[in-house]
Amino acid sequence: xxxxxxxxxxxxxxxxxxxxxxxxxxxxxxxxxxxxxxxxxxxxxxxxxxxxxxxxxxxxxxxxxxxxxxxxxxxxxxxxxxxxxxxxxxxxxxxxxxxxxxxxxxxxxxxxxxxxxxxxxxxxxxxxxxxxxxxxxxxxxxxxxxxxxxxxxxxxxxxxxxxxxxxxxxxxxxxxxxxxxxxxxxxxxxxxxxxxxxxxxxxxxxxxxxxxxxxxxxxxxxxxxxxxxxxxxxxxxxxxxxxxxxxxxxxxxxxxxxxxxxxxxxxxxxxxxxxxxxxxxxxxxxxxxxxxxxxxxxxxxxxxxxxxxxxxxxxxxxxxxxxxxxxxxxxxxxxxxxxxxxxx
Amino acid sequence: xxxxxxxxxxxxxxxxxxxxxxxxxxxxxxxxxxxxxxxxxxxxxxxxxxxxxxxxxxxxxxxxxxxxxxxxxxxxxxxxxxxxxxxxxxxxxxxxxxxxxxxxxxxxxxxxxxxxxxxxxxxxxxxxxxxxxxxxxxxxxxxxxxxxxxxxxxxxxxxxxxxxxxxxxxxxxxxxxxxxxxxxxxxxxxxxxxxxxxxxxxxxxxxxxxxxxxxxxxxxxxxxxxxxxxxxxxxxxxxxxxxxxxxxxxxxxxxxxxxxxxxxxxxxxxxxxxxxxxxxxxxxxxxxxxxxxxxxxxxxxxxxxxxxxxxxxxxxxxxxxxxxxxxxxxxxxxxxxxxxxxxx
Numbered sequence: 001x002x003x004x005x006x007x008x009x010x011x012x013x014x015x016x017x018x019x020x021x022x023x024x025x026x027x028x029x030x031x032x033x034x035x036x037x038x039x040x041x042x043x044x045x046x047x048x049x050x051x052x053x054x055x056x057x058x059x060x061x062x063x064x065x066x067x068x069x070x071x072x073x074x075x076x077x078x079x080x081x082x083x084x085x086x087x088x089x090x091x092x093x094x095x096x097x098x099x100x101x102x103x104x105x106x107x108x109x110x111x112x113x114x115x116x117x118x119x120x121x122x123x124x125x126x127x128x129x130x131x132x133x134x135x136x137x138x139x140x141x142x143x144x145x146x147x148x149x150x151x152x153x154x155x156x157x158x159x160x161x162x163x164x165x166x167x168x169x170x171x172x173x174x175x176x177x178x179x180x181x182x183x184x185x186x187x188x189x190x191x192x193x194x195x196x197x198x199x200x201x202x203x204x205x206x207x208x209x210x211x212x213x214x215x216x217x218x219x220x221x222x223x224x225x226x227x228x229x230x231x232x233x234x235x236x237x238x239x240x241x242x243x244x245x246x247x248x249x250x251x252x253x254x255x256x257x258x259x260x261x262x263x264x265x266x267x268x269x270x271x272x273x274x275x276x277x278x279x280x281x282x283x284x285x286x287x288x289x290x291x292x293x294x295x296x297x298x299x300x301x302x303x304x305x306x307x308x309x310x311x312x313x314x315x316x317x318x319x320x321x322x323x324x325x326x327x328x329x330x331x332x333x334x335x336x337x338x339x340x341x342x343x344x
Numbered sequence: 345x346x347x348x349x350x351x352x353x354x355x356x357x358x359x360x361x362x363x364x365x366x367x368x369x370x371x372x373x374x375x376x377x378x379x380x381x382x383x384x385x386x387x388x389x390x391x392x393x394x395x396x397x398x399x400x401x402x403x404x405x406x407x408x409x410x411x412x413x414x415x416x417x418x419x420x421x422x423x424x425x426x427x428x429x430x431x432x433x434x435x436x437x438x439x440x441x442x443x444x445x446x447x448x449x450x451x452x453x454x455x456x457x458x459x460x461x462x463x464x465x466x467x468x469x470x471x472x473x474x475x476x477x478x479x480x481x482x483x484x485x486x487x488x489x490x491x492x493x494x495x496x497x498x499x500x501x502x503x504x505x506x507x508x509x510x511x512x513x514x515x516x517x518x519x520x521x522x523x524x525x526x527x528x529x530x531x532x533x534x535x536x537x538x539x540x541x542x543x544x545x546x547x548x549x550x551x552x553x554x555x556x557x558x559x560x561x562x563x564x565x566x567x568x569x570x571x572x573x574x575x576x577x578x579x580x581x582x583x584x585x586x587x588x589x590x591x592x593x594x595x596x597x598x599x600x601x602x603x604x605x606x607x608x609x610x611x612x613x614x615x616x617x618x619x620x621x622x623x624x625x626x627x628x629x630x631x632x633x634x635x636x637x638x639x640x641x642x643x644x645x646x647x648x649x650x651x652x653x654x655x656x657x658x659x660x661x662x663x664x665x666x667x668x669x670x671x672x673x674x675x676x677x678x679x680x681x682x683x684x685x686x687x688x
Contacts, residue, residue, distance in 0.1 A: 039398070039501045044508075044591070045436040045575060046400035046494075048501050054383070056390035059445045059481050059493060066484045092389040101403045103491050137403050140410045142486040147447050149403060149493040150390075157383045157392050164388075231389060247388070 079121025094223025095152025105141025182283025184209025423465025438567025439496025449485025526627025528553025
């Protein structure tokens with residue numbers, strides 16, 4: 001038992017490792033103040049919010065060695081991407097981004113400056129998307145890990161778009177371009193591919209892999225334009241279309257020739273002996289939105305996404321009676337979907 | 345490129361490891377259906393809820409090797425405790441438990457049955473506390489980890505109790521008994537301590553360590569009885585009292601002799617050469633509630649907690665002007681607070 005008359009303050013010896021509470025305090029200092037919807041932010045037992053209408057809540061984690069490698073991505077970009085991929089689930093609901101909560105698992109070989117760089121990346125993404133970082137926790141962990149909870153909002157639950165509402169006759173649409181993230185990953189993994197594409201294109205493909213943009217405004221535009229089912233493309237077009245097919249009890253019939261393929265993907269695919277259609281249809285991590293809209297609202301959906309100004313919307317197929325996904329090739333053949341399963 | 349005419353279903357070869365989607369599907373089958381406040385539960389991009397009033401949201405993670413060891417706790421109890429400790433933060437706000445979201449990090453040496461046991465433990469705790477498991481995710485991970493987000497509710501934000509409202513003159517109260525979790529940990533770690541306490545008492549101390557009960561009803565009772573600041577005891581009384589002191593800009597003056605010490609703690613402390621006051625004041629993980637109530641509402645608070653029927657409420661000190669925590673010993677000395685910091 002130690003006896004001391006001094007009351008205990010939050011001091012630490014100068015050479016001691018930074019503790020949980022200090023790291024959280026420094027995180028709070030660096031973050032933009034949350035908006036008025038957050039009545040009580042980080043630093044208490046819980047954050048207090050007063051949501052109006054409906055909330056969409058999603059959890060998502062990325063783990064070193066599984067979802068990223070520190071030798072291939074900056075700590076800041078890991079933080080940015082982690083929150084981006086979590087927010088992509090809110091985009092796929094057509095929700096407006098609201099609050100984010102993060103749990104940072106810090107390994108022994110990451111120092112305080114490193115942890116703060118990850119947090120800065122998270123803060124950048126929060127600022128870019130108008131998301132309030134309302135809570136967080138840090139813990140020691142054998143590998144760097146980022147676990148996010150994101151909460152989005154809509155005026156009413158009916159305005160949020162789930163996966164189960166697709167109906168035969170709906171047109172299948174996708175935002176942006178596909179295959180870029182997979183091609184970027186190949187470029188990261190195989191130095192010998194560098195000459196395959198001009199430097200500017202290569203940089204763009206790496207950004208698709210390392211710094212994806214959640215299609216938040218596009219998701220809201222699609223919801224407002226009558227989208228009946230929507231999902232974000234994290235596991236790959238084939239796999240994610242399969243989730244809509246299963247939830248809606250329909251078949252997703254997609255024309256591979258109609259897929260909007262990202263510039264440079266064909267060149268990278270050719271140089272690495274991979275089929276470009278495979279990169280676009282099964283590559284994953286593009287974080288574009290796949291949606292099913294009633295045929296008579298297709299033009300409205302295309303205009304609504306164009307009006308956002310971020311990217312375009314491309315019709316790629318049709319919902320039909322049946323089950324599963326058909327990725328139809330021009331020659332009448334089929335492409336096998338595939339995709340990324342977190343546990344495999 | 346593979347060509348196949350068959351649409352893709354959710355089948356897998358019999359000997360393949362269980363994938364993310366199947367594990368989540370089996371988790372959903374095992375869970376009690378969420379209540380009407382959850383419009384859309386697990387299995388979509390996000391859960392949809394329609395909260396009324398104010399929400400309290402907290403995130404919490406436990407990691408193998410940092411917060412638990414698989415050779416000392418059953419997988420089921422790890423799941424139970426993980427959700428209990430997360431819900432304890434809602435108790436400390438005086439919130440009614442609402443929804444929980446979990447991310448399970450699964451290491452290579454945990455098989456499907458093991459993962460489902462962890463999930464069963466989480467499901468048991470959800471059922472015991474009336475919490476709806478509204479969402480989840482699984483990922484591979486180098487160590488077993490459980491990341492929780494819990495959402496609680498109150499009619500208005502003013503009904504939720506933060507850490508910053510304590511004022512000089514308030515009485516400091518604590519629910520239940522202290523030191524049991526720390527004594528239970530000693531029993532787990534040192535086989536030679538077993539003879540120190542009768543088997544029944546030893547079992548009770550182990551339960552305090554392995555299967556804590558979140559004081560949810562007590563937290564609401566304290567909030568209704570005018571508690572102005574509240575926190576749950578996870579890091580240890582001294583450390584957690586320090587958080588209230590810092591947030592409220594007051595000094596927390598606590599009488600060590602007044603602390604309600606759990607039965608068996610003195611015996612375990614004596615056998616292992618530790619001071620029992622240290623176990624009660626710095627041991628951590630008791631998950632009791634520490635609150636500050638206006639002096640003229642102390643009797644009401646004691647009655648309100650007693651009426652819940654789970655445990656008692658003990659006055660242990662007074663809020664005074666100043667800063668930090670004083671743990672006062674009967675001889676006029678002071679006990680050093682200490683406590684557990686996740687990163688140290």
